[in-house]
Amino acid sequence: MAGPSPRGVLEVVLRAPVTYVMIQFVAVYLLYLLFRWLIHRLRVWFEHVPAISVPLPTEAQNAVKVDPKSHVGDRTIPCYDPSTMRLLGTVPAMNTKEVNATVDEAWKAAKIWKRSTFDQRRLLLKILQKFTVEHQEDICRVSARDSGKVVVDALFGELMVTCEKFAWLRSEGEKYLRPEKRSAGVMMFYKSARVEYHPVGVVGAIIPWNYPFHNFLNPVSAAVFAGNAIVVKVSEQTSWSSQYYMAAVKAALAAAGAPPNLVQIVTGYAEAGSALASAKLGKLIFVGSTAVGKKVMETAAKRLTPVVLELGGKDPVIIFDNINIAKAVPFALRAAFQSCGQNCAGGERFIVHARIYDKFLHMAVETVKRMTFGEALGSDRVDMGAMCLPGLAEKVHSLVQDAVSKGAKLLIGGELPQREGQFYPPTILADVTNDMKIWTEEVFGPVMAVVPFDEEEEAVHLANDCPFGLGSNVFSSQYSVARRVGACLDAGMTNINDFGTTYMCQSLPFGGIKDSGFDRFAGVEGLRGLCVTKSVCEDWWPFLMTTNIPPALQYPVKPHAGAFVQALVKMFYSLGWKERFQGLIEVAKCSLSPSSAGSSKKE
Incomplete structure (x- = not known):
């Protein structure tokens, strides 16, 4: 005689009073959670967020020019516009x-x-x-x-x-x-x-x-x-x-x-x-x-x-020959020249495959020829403003001059402007080598230092040949190559076929290694x-089970205390079930041993 079918058993179970009550309970609970979620969303949507407004800071009503270096140590700080050197x-x-x-x-x-x-x-x-x-x-x-x-x-x-x-x-x-x-x-x-x-x-x-x-x-x-x-x-x-x-x-x-x-x-x-x-x-x-x-x-x-x-940072930008160069160049220019290159995670070393090296340089130079720099809030539209830190333009220029004296090719820029304000033009250096200061010292200015490479391993070596290790960028149409190279770079962050995206992802930690520092100040970390x-550690079911010091381990400890601990280790951490069972038997034996055995012998 055939037994009941699985479907028949399921129908019986579903019709059982206890099962029906459980289904009702789950359904009501799910509706309750949905209701709470809707209430929360409605409260968020209709929450009143106060609007605040504060007056803009006033600017000094005179044309006083500031020499920032002459005031260090004073009890007041003269604030000035680095484009005009006028007091704010x-x-x-x-x-x-x-x-x-x-x-x-x-x-x-x-x-x-x-x-x-x-x-x-x-x-x-x-x-x-x-x-x-x-x-x-x-x-x-x-x-x-x-x-x-x-x-x-x-x-x-x-x-x-x-x-x-x-x-x-x-x-x-x-x-x-x-x-x-x-x-x-x-x-x-x-x-x-x-x-x-x-x-x-x-x-x-x-x-x-x-x-x-x-x-x-x-x-x-x-x-x-x-x-x-x-x-x-x-x-x-x-x-x-x-x-x-x-x-x-x-x-x-x-x-x-x-x-x-x-x-x-x-x-x-x-x-x-x-x-x-x-x-x-x-x-x-x-x-x-x-x-x-x-x-x-x-x-x-x-x-x-x-x-x-x-x-600090000297982030590498590695560009392989299979990338769409028309797409890569704008990223490279933004990495080099945004905010006059005054970015800790800006691109400072551009490592470009030899097959597209000349084309990359040509496209970059032609774009830079059309770029302008000047007063950020002046009447003319400019691509780059002034450099904020006094003396930084002169420092950048000295690094460029050192590179040129050692064989680097100055393709565009590289001159201190004869004008008021803390300016330096967008500059491109080709054929940079590791004996130049600009290869190892942080520039923090608008200079694109470019070097060629032939093999993947060479690109990784060039990128890691640096005391800093903050960010990095890899451009390749083969994502497997980009990921593999990115994983080999000494850096706290890597952008694949993009620039700066690790910072826009605010769930990610921000920071580096080596001379770029340690720990992280953003993201979950x-x-x-x-x-x-x-x-914090506490009893899960205190009404059922809590920790008690076994008699063998209570002071004064008993002679079999060591054997008891060894048995515990054997019971919980042996790799085979047979050994674990043996440990359980030994724990039981130790637990049943007379607690006064040791003291009796001493007496």
Whole structure:
């Protein structure tokens, strides 16, 4: 007689009262989750985000010209337009006592803010994002005036990446700061293990001048979202614009109900930076040169303050002969000349396959011939503005001259302009070799240094022949080749058939190796790095099973204590089931041994 069919059994099970109730329960629970999700989305869609507005910084109403080098050490910082050298205004140069007082106020705010909800932190970022989108032109013009970059470069490097940072933190930041479950292991199977992320308290950040808006909001947004206060030492070169950006942050803090001293800036020279590095901080982020980074690390070490060092770079751009050269050249030019080449992750060494070497150079030179440079906010449209750092144009020129004296071919540019302002023209050098200073020293200027290669291994060797290791770029129509070469490069980041995309992906960490520093200040790793990582382990089912010290291991330990531990190891970690079973038997024997056996013998 045939038994019931599988379908018949399934129908019986589904009709069973218990099964029916379970299906109802699951359905109701799923509807409940859907309802909660809809309520959350509606609340987000209709949430009121306050709009903030702050007055633009005033410019000095005279035509005073500034010699920036003559004021170092003064108690005020003269702020000037690097395109015209005209005074914009002054800000105070803070001393050690003032910096310490600022950090003390930040600690008070940190104690309040660490109890803030993620909803409140998201609201703060929404207010800042709304301000950024609604005041794009003002933000970029202030940045251009203070740093010398053209407005379109400010839109790229100041606004887009900052908005992407806000968006990523709001959408994914909470997920990576919530407690994370971890495995309790084999022996501790009855335990629940997790990692918690708690704010470090006060974050210090010493930032450079090349992107005054983004360099400020980048660490600020991550620090406050992680529940910290932050004190930012802005560059003396861009202190004028920082007053405007700080005013916007202050307005956003007030609108979000955050402590007013949650975010603060420090202005000044080396004394102010050293004071912040030596202050009581939960973490310190430094972005700048390798030489100064070493000094910052040395100072912070006195307090054992953990430091993130994002230092210099000489990123290679490797271009294979199978790439569409008409597509690759614009990327290469943007990598070399955006913001006058004043980018830590900009392209500095262009390693081009010999088969397309001449064509690449010809196309690049023909484009550069049509490029213009001049005052960023002048009446004429220009492709490149002024260089922000005083003396940098002269340094760049000396590197170009050294390369030419050792055999490099100067194809275009390479002359100091006889005009007012801190300018240097877009320059292309061909046939650069590794005995030239420009091959190993960071240029941080608008120079494209180009070398040919024949084989894949040669391209990798040329790219890695450098003390820096920040970013890298590989162009090839064969993605397998590009990925293989990218994996061999000594760098913290690699862009495949593109430039700068690793930074636009704000979920990715940013940082390098070798002389480019260590640790990361962006992405999941950077966000969690602003927290104290705490390990927590507790009983999973305390009403069923908890840890007890076995009698053999209780003080005073018994003679068979060692045998008991060996049996435990054998039971849990032997590779074969037979050995594990033997370990179980030995554990049982040790557990049944008289606990007083050892003491009886002594008596």
